[in-house]
Amino acid sequence: GPIETMRIVRPGDFEDDRVKALLTRHLEGMHANSPPGHVFALDWSGLQQPEISFYALWEGEDLLGVGALKELEPGAGEIKSMRTADAHLRKGVGAAILDHIIAEALRRGYKRLSLETGSGAAFEPALELYRKYGFIEGGAFDGYEKSPFNQFLHLDLV
Numbered sequence: 001g002p003i004e005t006m007r008i009v010r011p012g013d014f015e016d017d018r019v020k021a022l023l024t025r026h027l028e029g030m031h032a033n034s035p036p037g038h039v040f041a042l043d044w045s046g047l048q049q050p051e052i053s054f055y056a057l058w059e060g061e062d063l064l065g066v067g068a069l070k071e072l073e074p075g076a077g078e079i080k081s082m083r084t085a086d087a088h089l090r091k092g093v094g095a096a097i098l099d100h101i102i103a104e105a106l107r108r109g110y111k112r113l114s115l116e117t118g119s120g121a122a123f124e125p126a127l128e129l130y131r132k133y134g135f136i137e138g139g140a141f142d143g144y145e146k147s148p149f150n151q152f153l154h155l156d157l158v
Contacts, residue, residue, distance in 0.1 A: 005060040009100045012054040014044060018063040019056055023047075026066070026083040033122040038149040040116055042068070042080055052080065053104065057097050064088045067097035069104055072114070072142050077105050079115040082126065094129050102133070106157055113155045114141050119148065127153075 012019050023044070030041040047054050051071045057064040065088065068080040079101055084093040105113050115130065117123050135153040140146045 007057055007059050007064065007096055009055050009057050009097065012047075012056040012066055012068075014048060014054075016056075016063075019066065022063055022066055022083060022085055023081070025086070026081060029083075029122075030118070033120065034118045034149055038118075038147060040144070040150070047081060054081070055097060055100060057093060057100075062088070064091075065093040065097055067094075067101055069101045071108075075109065075111045077101075077108070077110045077113050078142065079113060082115075090125075094126065098129065098133060102155075102157075111156070111158050113157060114138075115153050116140075116144050116150055117153065119151055130155075 014020070027039075027041050027043060030039045042052075047068060049070075052068050053070075054066065054068045056066050063085055065082070065084040067082040070078040070080050072078050079098070082094060082097060102113065113135075115135070117126060117130075130153050133155065135155045138152055138154040140152055141154075144150070144152065146152070
């Protein structure tokens with residue numbers, strides 16, 4: 001029968017055209033769904049910082065999604081750049097990447113994970129996922145400012 005392909009999370013390769021295309025799509029989507037000046041998605045150079053670990057979820061040659069973990073300070077991290085490929089929406093891709101990021105945060109001894117996301121219908125599926133994992137709404141962090149267009153979620157890991 002057909003070979004079962006496994007889903008594998010690997011460090012994201014910024015030189016890979018499939019990764020580039022998905023990140024470009026992610027940035028376009030963020031800009032389409034938030035007003036100018038309220039998009040905090042990282043671009044290439046923003047993601048290629050030493051404090052950021054960037055991950056890609058693959059199934060064979062198919063790129064399913066990406067996500068990143070940024071160290072804010074020892075003991076605290078931020079989830080960035082979560083995006084599922086359009087062809088793989090609603091298949092547990094976000095959850096698989098989130099599982100990987102949370103496991104990594106625990107391995108590093110983080111006490112808290114935070115994220116900033118938009119407001120409105122386009123962001124509901126993501127919010128639903130984070131809430132399912134126990135993230136709760138809270139205050140701004142790490143230089144973000146609260147506005148009607150964004151919100152902040154936090155997960156205590158202790």
